[in-house]
Amino acid sequence: MSMSQREKMIAGMPYxxxxxxxxxxxxxxxxxxxxxxxxxxxxxSRLTHLAALFQTEQGFYVEPNFYCDYGFNIHLKGFFYANHHLTILDCAPVTIGDEVLIGPHVLISTATHPLSVQDRQAYEYAAPITIEDHVWIGGQVTILPGVTIGRGSVIGAGSVVTRDIPAGVVAVGNPCRVLREINDDDVAEKQKQLTFI
Structure with missing residues (x-):
C-alpha cells in the first residue's frame, strides 16, 4: 500500500x-x-482554537499573532510560553519540552526545498525540530530544519540556529554557535537579583 502525501511529509520524504x-x-x-x-x-477561550490543533500534555500560553502550517505536528510536552508573532512551519514534527520560553518574532521552520529548480517545482520535504525542557529562545531567532536544542540552553536574540545546540549553554549568532556553558555564577547572579525584588 502506498504512503499518503501526509505520511511522506511527516516521515521526512519528498512530498x-x-x-x-x-x-x-x-x-x-x-x-x-x-x-x-x-x-x-x-x-x-481564544487559546482553544490552538489547542484543537496542537498535541498537548499540559497548558500553554501563546500571544497573538501566531501562525502555523498544520498544527498537528506541534507536540507540547509541558508548559510553554510564546511571545508575539511566533511562526511554526510544522511540516515535520516540532517537539517542545516543558517550561520553554520563546521571545517575540521567532520562526521555527521544519520546511525546506530542493536546490534544483525542477525538483523544487515538483516537491518539498521537511526535517523535525526538537526543543528540550527549560530552553529560552530570544527574540527574532530562526530555527532551521533538523535542529535539536538541548535542555536548559539559551539562544541569544537574533540568532539563526542551523545545527544542534548542546544542553546547558548560551549560544548566539548567525550561524548560532556556543558562546559558553551556563554555570554556577549564573545561578548566583539570579539569586542576587531576586534579593532586590
Missing part, C-alpha cells in the same frame, strides 16, 4: 504540498490561527 488532504489541513490551521489572532484580548 507534494498541493495534495488535497494537505491543502485541507493547512486551511483548517489557517482558520484556527485567524480566529485566535482576531479574538479579543479578554476572551479567555
Amino acid at each position: 507534494e504540498p498541493w495534495d488535497d488532504e494537505l491543502k485541507a489541513a493547512r486551511a483548517k490551521a489557517k482558520l484556527a490561527c485567524y480566529h485566535f489572532n482576531h479574538a479579543r484580548p479578554d476572551d479567555d
Whole structure:
C-alpha cells in the first residue's frame, strides 16, 4: 500500500504540498490561527482554537499573532510560553519540552526545498525540530530544519540556529554557535537579583 502525501511529509520524504488532504489541513490551521489572532484580548477561550490543533500534555500560553502550517505536528510536552508573532512551519514534527520560553518574532521552520529548480517545482520535504525542557529562545531567532536544542540552553536574540545546540549553554549568532556553558555564577547572579525584588 502506498504512503499518503501526509505520511511522506511527516516521515521526512519528498512530498507534494498541493495534495488535497494537505491543502485541507493547512486551511483548517489557517482558520484556527485567524480566529485566535482576531479574538479579543479578554476572551479567555481564544487559546482553544490552538489547542484543537496542537498535541498537548499540559497548558500553554501563546500571544497573538501566531501562525502555523498544520498544527498537528506541534507536540507540547509541558508548559510553554510564546511571545508575539511566533511562526511554526510544522511540516515535520516540532517537539517542545516543558517550561520553554520563546521571545517575540521567532520562526521555527521544519520546511525546506530542493536546490534544483525542477525538483523544487515538483516537491518539498521537511526535517523535525526538537526543543528540550527549560530552553529560552530570544527574540527574532530562526530555527532551521533538523535542529535539536538541548535542555536548559539559551539562544541569544537574533540568532539563526542551523545545527544542534548542546544542553546547558548560551549560544548566539548567525550561524548560532556556543558562546559558553551556563554555570554556577549564573545561578548566583539570579539569586542576587531576586534579593532586590
